[in-house]
Amino acid sequence: MESVAETRTIDLKVNGKAYSRPVPVRMMLSDFLRHELKLTGTHVGCEHGVCGACTILFDGRSARSCLMLAVQANGHEITTVEGLASGAEMHPLQTALSEHHGLQCGFCTPGMLTTLVELLNDNPSPTAEDVRIAISGNLCRCTGYEGIVAATLEAAGRMRASAGERS
Amino acid sequence: MSGRIVGQSVERLEDRALLRGEARFVDDISFPGTWHVAFVRSAHAHALILGVDKTAALEIPGVHAVLTMADLEPHLSDRLLRVALPSPAYRQELHRPVLADTEVVHVGEPIAAVIADSRYIAEDAAALVVVDYDPLPAISDCRDAMAPGAPRAHKNAPHNIAAEFDMGYGDCDAAFAKAAHVFRESYWQHRGVAQSMECRGVIAALEPMSDVLTMWSSTQTPHAGKRVLCGLLGRDEDKLRVITPDVGGGFGPKLVFYPEEAVVALAAQLFGHPIKWIEDRREHFVSTTQERDQHWDMEIAVDAQGRVLGLRGALLHDHGAYTARGVNVAYGSAAAITLPYVIPAYFLDIKLVVTNKVSVTPIRGAGQPQAVFVMERLLDRAARELKIDRAEIRRRNLVSGAQIPYKTPLKTRGGMQVVLDSGDYPACQAAALERAGWEAFHTRKAAALAKGRHIGLGVANYVEGTGRGPFEPVSVRVAENGRIHVASGAAAMGQSTKTMLAQVVAEQLGCDMSNITVVAGDTGAIELGMGGFNSRQAVMAGSSAHAAALKVRQKALHVASHMLQVGEQALEIEGNVVRLKGGDGPQVELAEVAKAVAGLPGYYIPGNVEPGLQATEHVIINDMTYANGTCVVEVKVDADTGLVTVSRVVFAHDCGRVLHPKIVEGQIIGGIAHGLGNALFEWMGFDENAQPVSTTLAEYLLMSSTEMPPPIEILHLESPSPLNELGIKGVGESGVIPMTAAVASAVEDALSPFGVSITKVPLSPPDLIALIHGASQEKRS
Numbered sequence: 001m002e003s004v005a006e007t008r009t010i011d012l013k014v015n016g017k018a019y020s021r022p023v024p025v026r027m028m029l030s031d032f033l034r035h036e037l038k039l040t041g042t043h044v045g046c047e048h049g050v051c052g053a054c055t056i057l058f059d060g061r062s063a064r065s066c067l068m069l070a071v072q073a074n075g076h077e078i079t080t081v082e083g084l085a086s087g088a089e090m091h092p093l094q095t096a097l098s099e100h101h102g103l104q105c106g107f108c109t110p111g112m113l114t115t116l117v118e119l120l121n122d123n124p125s126p127t128a129e130d131v132r133i134a135i136s137g138n139l140c141r142c143t144g145y146e147g148i149v150a151a152t153l154e155a156a157g158r159m160r161a162s163a164g165e166r167s
Numbered sequence: 168m169s170g171r172i173v174g175q176s177v178e179r180l181e182d183r184a185l186l187r188g189e190a191r192f193v194d195d196i197s198f199p200g201t202w203h204v205a206f207v208r209s210a211h212a213h214a215l216i217l218g219v220d221k222t223a224a225l226e227i228p229g230v231h232a233v234l235t236m237a238d239l240e241p242h243l244s245d246r247l248l249r250v251a252l253p254s255p256a257y258r259q260e261l262h263r264p265v266l267a268d269t270e271v272v273h274v275g276e277p278i279a280a281v282i283a284d285s286r287y288i289a290e291d292a293a294a295l296v297v298v299d300y301d302p303l304p305a306i307s308d309c310r311d312a313m314a315p316g317a318p319r320a321h322k323n324a325p326h327n328i329a330a331e332f333d334m335g336y337g338d339c340d341a342a343f344a345k346a347a348h349v350f351r352e353s354y355w356q357h358r359g360v361a362q363s364m365e366c367r368g369v370i371a372a373l374e375p376m377s378d379v380l381t382m383w384s385s386t387q388t389p390h391a392g393k394r395v396l397c398g399l400l401g402r403d404e405d406k407l408r409v410i411t412p413d414v415g416g417g418f419g420p421k422l423v424f425y426p427e428e429a430v431v432a433l434a435a436q437l438f439g440h441p442i443k444w445i446e447d448r449r450e451h452f453v454s455t456t457q458e459r460d461q462h463w464d465m466e467i468a469v470d471a472q473g474r475v476l477g478l479r480g481a482l483l484h485d486h487g488a489y490t491a492r493g494v495n496v497a498y499g500s501a502a503a504i505t506l507p508y509v510i511p512a513y514f515l516d517i518k519l520v521v522t523n524k525v526s527v528t529p530i531r532g533a534g535q536p537q538a539v540f541v542m543e544r545l546l547d548r549a550a551r552e553l554k555i556d557r558a559e560i561r562r563r564n565l566v567s568g569a570q571i572p573y574k575t576p577l578k579t580r581g582g583m584q585v586v587l588d589s590g591d592y593p594a595c596q597a598a599a600l601e602r603a604g605w606e607a608f609h610t611r612k613a614a615a616l617a618k619g620r621h622i623g624l625g626v627a628n629y630v631e632g633t634g635r636g637p638f639e640p641v642s643v644r645v646a647e648n649g650r651i652h653v654a655s656g657a658a659a660m661g662q663s664t665k666t667m668l669a670q671v672v673a674e675q676l677g678c679d680m681s682n683i684t685v686v687a688g689d690t691g692a693i694e695l696g697m698g699g700f701n702s703r704q705a706v707m708a709g710s711s712a713h714a715a716a717l718k719v720r721q722k723a724l725h726v727a728s729h730m731l732q733v734g735e736q737a738l739e740i741e742g743n744v745v746r747l748k749g750g751d752g753p754q755v756e757l758a759e760v761a762k763a764v765a766g767l768p769g770y771y772i773p774g775n776v777e778p779g780l781q782a783t784e785h786v787i788i789n790d791m792t793y794a795n796g797t798c799v800v801e802v803k804v805d806a807d808t809g810l811v812t813v814s815r816v817v818f819a820h821d822c823g824r825v826l827h828p829k830i831v832e833g834q835i836i837g838g839i840a841h842g843l844g845n846a847l848f849e850w851m852g853f854d855e856n857a858q859p860v861s862t863t864l865a866e867y868l869l870m871s872s873t874e875m876p877p878p879i880e881i882l883h884l885e886s887p888s889p890l891n892e893l894g895i896k897g898v899g900e901s902g903v904i905p906m907t908a909a910v911a912s913a914v915e916d917a918l919s920p921f922g923v924s925i926t927k928v929p930l931s932p933p934d935l936i937a938l939i940h941g942a943s944q945e946k947r948s
Contacts, residue, residue, distance in 0.1 A: 004287070039188070045364045045448065047447055094187070098178060105413075105415045109185055109186060132872040136873045139871060142416055142661055143836065
């Protein structure tokens with residue numbers, strides 16, 4: 001039982017903030033974010049990588065935080081759902097999800113959001129089919145996904161429009 | 168009939184916190200010094216427990232205790248969780264023990280609780296707890312349980328029948344004797360798992376100053392949970408509080424009180440540390456209640472025109488290992504099967520059979536999807552045999568609009584007569600058919616077939632009993648700062664309950680949703696409550712919220728009229744003020760009104776009213792209100808691979824007055840997704856020893872975004888219920904109810920060139936291939 005108590009200090013950035021923490025080597029990244037950093041917006045639904053609720057952005061790419069060890073995040077940058085809004089102003093995806101009833105219980109929502117942020121970074125003009133494929137690894141038992149797809153298309157449009165205004 | 172807030176798709180109160188990661192689900196609650204629990208669960212479906220060796224587990228650093236029944240029993244008033252709803256139908260008592268100590272009767276049954284500094288350590292230690300089992304024969308299939316000489320699911324039980332009863336009316340023998348045609352068929356709908364995305368969980372903490380034990384549980388029924396716990400732990404009502412925090416989906420099983428709640432609450436009391444247990448997904452598969460396994464052997468008698476004369480048969484209902492709720496699921500099936508139709512004679516023999524599987528309690532739909540599946544399959548069969556259009560045979564048998572209110576001879580489980588109170592079922596079916604292009608479909612089907620493609624259209628009707636009474640209390644209080652506080656025994660598990668209550672209250676008290684705070688599911692906030700199940704909360708809590716808000720409104724207007732020296736009739740409430748109608752004149756803030764009725768020592772309360780700007784109401788509605796709908800599904804079936812693609816869903820429904828169109832549509836679409844899963848994918852497998860064989864989400868397939876059909880076409884009919892002031896009927900379960908029936912109908916239609924007959928769900932590709940090749944459907948349990 002010696003090895004399970006072993007700890008390593010990791011340095012990482014979460015939502016732009018630098019942390020240096022000793023962690024047990026076997027601690028999952030999801031547990032580290034939730035219980036050590038108290039960022040409980042990242043949810044744990046299955047702990048075997050199927051449901052997608054725990055999805056975070058790891059150096060900008062979507063990843064299952066329930067399938068990674070916290071020590072693997074050493075030297076990396078993570079974005080969780082808490083990092084999507086700018087202060088009181090929500091990300092266009094967050095606003096659109098509310099408008100399109102793209103969430104009910106909201107448990108899958110953080111993983112949906114991080115997955116969709118990645119999609120819109122990669123593809124600012126997705127089709128409904130693109131969106132469905134992007135979230136096909138994120139399970140939702142409440143919405144039947146329709147509102148999420150509609151919201152994403154709307155948010156993408158708004159983001160393109162505001163990017164156009166800026167350029 | 169819309170108001171300014173009621174009937175509008177206003178922003179949900181719940182959304183902002185959920186979207187920003189600021190919501191508080193049970194596992195988000197933590198206190199310093201919390202100890203964590205991992206349960207040791209039975210590896211066998213049926214075995215005697217000869218002993219439990221804790222030695223190795225207790226040696227692990229960070230482990231505080233390994234609790235078995237022997238440790239708990241001195242502190243409990245009862246070894247068993249006696250939570251079964253009353254019924255004369257029981258043939259034996261099957262209450263769950265708080266922890267199993269002599270015999271285990273399903274895989275996953277909790278035997279011991281390891282308590283440690285972290286969940287990691289607790290799981291390490293749980294793996295080292297040695298349970299000495301003596302395995303016994305297990306019952307996996309409820310049909311086998313009925314065979315002569317079958318092993319008993321509980322070793323000392325006299326038989327494997329948990330309960331039996333029959334239901335019916337009219338003269339079935341005469342109806343069948345005179346019938347032009349009698350068709351006979353057996354049907355099976357398979358067992359499924361609720362799969363809320365958040366598993367169950369509980370954290371309990373004893374507050375030493377007040378000696379109040381508080382349990383936060385992801386439960387749909389906090390008040391019922393408190394009642395059970397007070398009894399088990401011998402605590403006074405004011406020394407125990409149960410709170411439902413944000414809940415990540417319920418879908419039924421979270422209405423049940425579970426052994427883990429009792430163990431965690433007692434451990435918090437014993438150790439003085441906050442104690443937390445969060446169910447993992449594998450535990451969800453083996454310890455959270457399940458539903459839907461039913462075998463029906465049925466006969467339908469029809470005249471030459473396809474009018475139903477009688478319906479009779481037998482229902483074998485897989486009850487699982489224990490009675491964790493009651494006979495309610497099977498009762499709900501039996502009482503639902505006839506509902507949309509005029510059935511002159513009906514008889515059903517119902518047996519609830521004990522198996523060595525997880526206990527069965529309601530999952531969204533609660534027995535109704537199975538009943539609708541059977542009824543609609545029988546009608547399709549009769550239509551096929553009589554060469555009548557499938558929609559036409561339904562039209563001939565539906566309860567007509569003119570017959571409403573239609574008093575059926577059936578009774579609810581509480582003995583109230585089933586009266587179909589509102590709606591126009593034929594109009595609803597006609598609307599769905601028209602939108603779906605039913606009439607012209609045969610041309611499209613023939614054209615597709617000419618190109619070697621198999622497309623099909625299916626239809627199913629349902630009537631859903633909603634708004635289970637007798638009441639759900641709501642209190643409305645205007646605080647002295649003008650903020651409106653609403654509390655209810657209703658529990659929110661993701662279905663927008665807080666928004667619904669706030670809408671109903673806001674409509675009467677200023678129409679400002681942002682001025683309203685809702686507490687739903689906290690026994691500390693309101694004394695009585697039932698909770699969330701049976702599509703009841705908008706009907707029951709909504710009615711109470713309306714009544715309470717009206718009382719507060721009347722009082723506010725009355726008091727303000729005294730304060731402003733203006734007649735009540737001339738006043739209105741707008742935002743946070745009471746003012747002269749139109750706003751051009753004197754006004755007083757709600758906060759000032761609330762302060763005025765809070766009283767001052769030695770002075771009159773303005774208007775001579777009772778103190779406090781508040782009201783608590785528990786509107787009693789005993790009768791259920793019946794929602795209805797028609798679903799048309801279009802599929803294409805690949806006859807080579809058995810792959811079914813759902814290409815279109817049209818859903819016409821009537822839930823009375825719609826409080827929030829987007830929430831209603833969301834409930835329906837979510838239910839449809841669940842029902843499509845039940846029809847095509849969701850399979851909770853057990854082997855012949857009752858070992859579960861699908862215990863991950865990679866094995867048990869939920870609907871994902873790519874399997875969903877294109878946007879569902881929802882048609883709203885709106886016949887207000889006469890049973891409540893707001894005219895509401897429940898909608899939370901409606902989407903799921905007709906789906907297996909509609910999909911089976913569509914697939915059978917698509918495969919009509921092969922003469923395929925579908926009698927069970929889910930429909931897996933191998934099953935369909937076998938059917939296409941003429942084989943009978945293989946037994947798979």
